[in-house]
Amino acid sequence: MVIDSLLAGLAFLANPWTILAAGFGLVVGIVVGALPGLTATMAVAVLSPFTFFMDAAIGIPFLLGVYKAAIYAGSIPAITINTPGTAAAAATALDGHWLARRGQARKALEMSLYASVFGDLFATFVLIFAATALATVALRFGAPEFAALFLFSLTMIAAVSGGSMVKGLISAAIGVFIACIGLDPMSGYNRFTFGSVDLMGGVSLVPLLIGMFALSEILIRSESLATGAADAAIGRERLSWAEFRAVLPTLVRSSGIGAFIGALPGLGAEISCWIAYGVAKRRSKRPQEYGRGSLEGIAAAESGNNAVCPAALVPLLVFGIPGDTVTAILLGAFMAQGLTPGPMLFESHGATVYGLFAILLATNVMLLGFGLLAVRWLPRITLLPDGLLFPAVTILCFAGAYSVNSSLFDVFVMVAGGGAGYLMRKTGVPVPPLVIGLLLAPGLENSLRQTMMLSDNSLSIFVERPIAAGILALIALVVLGAAARNVTIPNLFRVQWRFK
Template structure:
């Protein structure tokens, strides 16, 4: 392990590789700031720029774009409730609330610190556990994937407090939206109404931009625009207590993100949602979640960074992309004449370890760039909302167009902007709907594959130990809190119901 890390350090620490790493991180941050321009699009667009350099240098730059974009997405999620990246959607829930309370700088700083810590943890885990994790990932068949998807949906619903029924309804609506398009099993078109744009399904990035960015703008106009935040520079800085309060969340988020990132297809978005849900359950500060809890920013930000790094395990060792961006990077590997798979670690150790060590370097650059800049970014909130919202609308719609160069995306954003506004008016939680849309297609694919493997008998899933363990966890999440309340009620006097309701928040 030590030799591998030293080899990686010697490869990554050349002036050329450091420069390209810096360029990648910087470009990634800028790309992440633009709604719709996710890391996968950014990497795909910039591949041609890397064709003249060494493969390892090119990969270091492209990987820099990957995690740089996630941090860029965090900035707009926190300051404007406009996620630049799907993986930072969940950050809007508490990050934006922190910003409205004059703590935007702390939210951005803890996101950078959490991401940095997650990078170190995931680098060490990657170095030590890549081969066994790849082996474990190979044992994940459709049945286990199905169980993971169930867990993702249950997690989001279970952590929605008093609004569980509404959260479940919204998650179901999300799954239904994911059913639009060509069926994974038979290739049959469903609910497309003859529109060819719907054959590939309702695009979830556009859904996210519509619900969160446009929906929030319309909501702000209706309720009275948010006041400019005139917090002092000191308030915008992160405090030592903030770091102490977030330490557990960062640790848990990093480990959870890494574990989920190792699974092919699970992706960083799912990791961030599950980490948020788990943190809401275990955190001492759980009643503040949805109202500006710093742990609600630290956990998902650490998770999405750890997952982004761990995504390289299935990509490099199995040749199976961990998510959308690693799928594009997989394509880039073949462009450079490299063959991803189990032999890559043995045949190209300098490339693999140089790339893995560059994650650490890239995150150091991100931290150095963004920690002092966090309060500066936060100054954006001093601008009156009346100036900001036309620009947010402009960026959101042009960004949506840029995803597929298709004007249909722009209409999707408009429609979901109106839906998002309606959901806010009726106090319906958006996060479960987004999880439903993201997970829905993967869920159905796993369902169809499981059905095919088990000859239509879905109950055979209970013969798979890993799947059973994951499903048991899901059941525990659903009924655990109720059982605990019962147990507490039997053991001692309970607090009045109104008190408990005060503690619940909607996400």
């Protein structure tokens, strides 16, 4: 059945505009990832409003191309100038730049590309063959199960975001509070609008995301504007087949780790790269080479972070829960196209869903081709002065925020989000829990209200239903485990991006 549905979805590939949009998205994503400071989240947040006016067969493939290409391309400046283009490439810099200093940058860049394509392809097949089965299970979920699942997602996000669980919980709570602004969905009463007509519809999601991710990043990096970067020469030594074959077991293992982490709501490529890197180092026969120019280390980090991209679509498409911050933005793009993620999406828009799966497979091949060109030419883009880059991105931020609803109020929301994001990042309060909390709160509220109506306001329904009880047990394990370790594990994910 999966093969038949996938063949039906291949009709998407017959549309030249779909292929062109996906290819253009890959190009944009590679450029964004290769520019230090511009993240995949920022790119998707800024560009998603422009896809609201496109057909779903064009807008969604474009954003998916941007997403996966930006995650890959972050390795280019990580290797050439020891500055990850995206946070997901931080582990790659440990070994990649060592090779670059030895005149083997091209070999490191090719390993990064092949590992990225391998991990992406691996996770795409996981998505294709697991999503339908998960959707079948999800159809058995009722209000109590979804309430427990939303709560589990919030708990996981808070537990893994940064070195302080308290700060993560505070961030998630702020997101939940923002989600409560506007009209009550059942009673119609105003909540926290303070008499403002503009707030009656709630805080607009996309402008807030643009501000918190894109504008705050510009503010942070503008504190120390750079005029250029170091030598971006990449050398001539190529990656050999023997060297690639030697890391195949690492590629498979790290891709599996990335696919698993991507499928868990709230985790992302930034964490996956470090977990895959750490596991590979422990399993390696030459762990002493890690951090000093190991091709195996590059393979582990890049296959681990790129496998997250397709896998993060599993909770999004099946449960309507974003797997990471990028898919949180994609959730808004899907809904703007009239595609509501969740179990019924596979029944009501099955051809479209499998068409997107076919696009994911096609973009793997396209990414390989574009990546080979990027390996040769794009390292030079890292020399672009910040003084030229940031004003252009700022203009895009204002244009993207205004274009959502053609509202000046949304521009104010974007600016406020930028200021809040800047303050949070300066004080060490993680931003992702806020965003995911903002997105999950409405679903959690509705599920809890429906559950209370079903159970006559009795919480015993959560322990009487096996699936809900199992999810609540997982929540307890996550909270107790994080408390027992004093949330020290996330500290392992920190890295000093620039070395003397």
